[in-house]
Amino acid sequence: MKSIKILLYTVAMCLLVQTVVTAQTSNVSETFKTHFNKTVTQVADADNADNKRAILNNSFDKMKTAINRIETSGQLSPAELAGLNAFKSDIDLKSAELNGLNGFSIVTDEDLDDFSKYAQQAIEQADRNVTIGLGTVLLIIIILLLL
Amino acid sequence: MHFFRQHLIKKLFYLAITVFILAGCSSTSQVYNRENPSEPSASVYTAIYYIHADNDYLYHLSDGSAVRANEQALNSALEVAENALSGEVFIFHQKSQKKRLWIFPRNQNEYYHFKNGILQHYKKYRYSSGDDILFSKEAEIFKADRSEITQPDHQTYFFYFGHEIPRDQGGHYNRSISQMEVDSETFGSGVKSFLTGDQILDLVVISTCNNATPSLAKQLLPYDNYLLASAQNLHLSYIDTDALNLLETNKSTSAYDLAHAMSSQTFDRLSKEVFTAITLSIIDLKKVQNYINELDENISIYIDDNNPDPFPDNIDCQELSFFDAEAYSNGITAFYRPAKFGRPSRFKTHSGWGCKK
Numbered sequence: 001m002k003s004i005k006i007l008l009y010t011v012a013m014c015l016l017v018q019t020v021v022t023a024q025t026s027n028v029s030e031t032f033k034t035h036f037n038k039t040v041t042q043v044a045d046a047d048n049a050d051n052k053r054a055i056l057n058n059s060f061d062k063m064k065t066a067i068n069r070i071e072t073s074g075q076l077s078p079a080e081l082a083g084l085n086a087f088k089s090d091i092d093l094k095s096a097e098l099n100g101l102n103g104f105s106i107v108t109d110e111d112l113d114d115f116s117k118y119a120q121q122a123i124e125q126a127d128r129n130v131t132i133g134l135g136t137v138l139l140i141i142i143i144l145l146l147l
Numbered sequence: 148m149h150f151f152r153q154h155l156i157k158k159l160f161y162l163a164i165t166v167f168i169l170a171g172c173s174s175t176s177q178v179y180n181r182e183n184p185s186e187p188s189a190s191v192y193t194a195i196y197y198i199h200a201d202n203d204y205l206y207h208l209s210d211g212s213a214v215r216a217n218e219q220a221l222n223s224a225l226e227v228a229e230n231a232l233s234g235e236v237f238i239f240h241q242k243s244q245k246k247r248l249w250i251f252p253r254n255q256n257e258y259y260h261f262k263n264g265i266l267q268h269y270k271k272y273r274y275s276s277g278d279d280i281l282f283s284k285e286a287e288i289f290k291a292d293r294s295e296i297t298q299p300d301h302q303t304y305f306f307y308f309g310h311e312i313p314r315d316q317g318g319h320y321n322r323s324i325s326q327m328e329v330d331s332e333t334f335g336s337g338v339k340s341f342l343t344g345d346q347i348l349d350l351v352v353i354s355t356c357n358n359a360t361p362s363l364a365k366q367l368l369p370y371d372n373y374l375l376a377s378a379q380n381l382h383l384s385y386i387d388t389d390a391l392n393l394l395e396t397n398k399s400t401s402a403y404d405l406a407h408a409m410s411s412q413t414f415d416r417l418s419k420e421v422f423t424a425i426t427l428s429i430i431d432l433k434k435v436q437n438y439i440n441e442l443d444e445n446i447s448i449y450i451d452d453n454n455p456d457p458f459p460d461n462i463d464c465q466e467l468s469f470f471d472a473e474a475y476s477n478g479i480t481a482f483y484r485p486a487k488f489g490r491p492s493r494f495k496t497h498s499g500w501g502c503k504k
Binding site: 115 | 203205206207209211213319356380381382383421422423456457458459460486487488489490
């Protein structure tokens with residue numbers, strides 16, 4: 001009777017662990033999409049242009065810092081690295097445009113809400129995707145939360 | 148009494164384990180099969196939907212709520228299928244492959260088959276070993292259930308919803324089955340696997356980013372007449388296909404007219420919703436066959452010389468020096484609206500072709 005109980009508990013534990021792992025399986029783009037969605041909401045809610053611009057700059061910086069830390073951790077394959085680099089370059093471009101750098105005209109105060117949605121839509125397009133291990137994704141989430 | 152109860156529990160436990168294992172053995176589980184289908188009228192058209200869901204398809208609405216784009220595409224396809232009174236519609240929803248206890252594979256993919264607007268089959272299926280060739284399992288199911296084509300003007304369409312199909316090196320496209328190669332070449336041969344003999348598709352719609360490309364057009368050319376795809380970004384991934392209902396009122400609607408109606412509807416909707424660029428191209432594959440090899444060869448040379456990064460968004464091919472706008476525009480109908488932000492293009496119109504820079 002005792003052995004059956006142990007066996008049943010083992011099976012239950014396996015099912016529980018599998019459920020937790022499945023629920024946490026994610027990829028890097030989903031993590032950034034969720035993060036940037038909060039940014040877009042905060043920009044819409046901000047009461048002046050300076051705050052909107054600061055929220056966007058802070059969000060871009062957080063994503064770039066997260067990518068830099070992941071890249072230097074040395075855990076990535078060349079394909080993963082290429083995908084993340086392309087994503088970072090795109091964030092650099094958006095950041096430059098927001099602040100009128102690298103030949104861009106600065107995004108005007110009245111266009112900041114639209115620009116935040118534009119950046120979100122660009123991030124959420126159905127282009128090539130980067131799938132990265134669960135551990136790396138969790139590290140990105142921690143960085144985005146702590147910074 | 149105690150011994151008897153212990154014995155009974157043991158038996159029940161073994162029975163549960165056996166059922167569990169057997170459930171994992173079958174690669175399909177028939178959930179619904181119409182027992183006595185009414186005699187359907189001959190279908191005027193066949194539509195095959197393949198909705199890829201084995202990756203990230205999260206996006207957010209303007210109110211911040213999260214949506215799974217593949218679920219949205221599935222719901223749209225089901226609505227089209229229920230209204231396709233003169234057609235036969237097959238829908239494949241390819242999801243992440245999962246296992247029970249890391250051992251027993253589960254049937255995660257979904258298959259729907261409608262005839263004259265009535266659901267004939269619904270089942271769940273998974274890939275077994277040997278099924279890791281793109282569309283091989285779906286083509287097998289399709290060929291087993293499709294009706295015989297009796298109408299002389301019968302048209303067949305293939306709709307693909309997913310992420311960008313890369314030019315080459317298509318491993319790791321799927322989150323759960325990295326060994327399945329998905330690139331231009333495997334896509335072309337995969338589409339062919341749905342066909343019989345010298346049959347040719349009337350229209351292929353690729354609802355992804357960056358796939359109105361010479362390489363994909365070249366691969367599809369032997370098996371298809373028209374291609375509708377996006378040369379650059381395509382927000383929300385999805386082209387509207389409800390224009391299929393045109394065939395309910397006018398059975399002689401051509402594949403080009405259908406593609407044009409889908410493009411117009413999608414373009415109008417996206418113009419109201421998005422700030423990113425909108426590019427939709429209808430490619431007449433019979434017309435482009437005069438120059439497609441030359442254009443693709445020029446792109447190959449450009450790639451060899453410049454080694455462009457395959458990840459960023461496409462640019463308009465006419466931005467590249469080798470592109471001959473006069474020669475390479477025959478057979479292209481392009482719908483284009485530039486992005487509200489970002490670097491402006493040197494050109495006011497779009498060539499309809501997408502290239503990596």
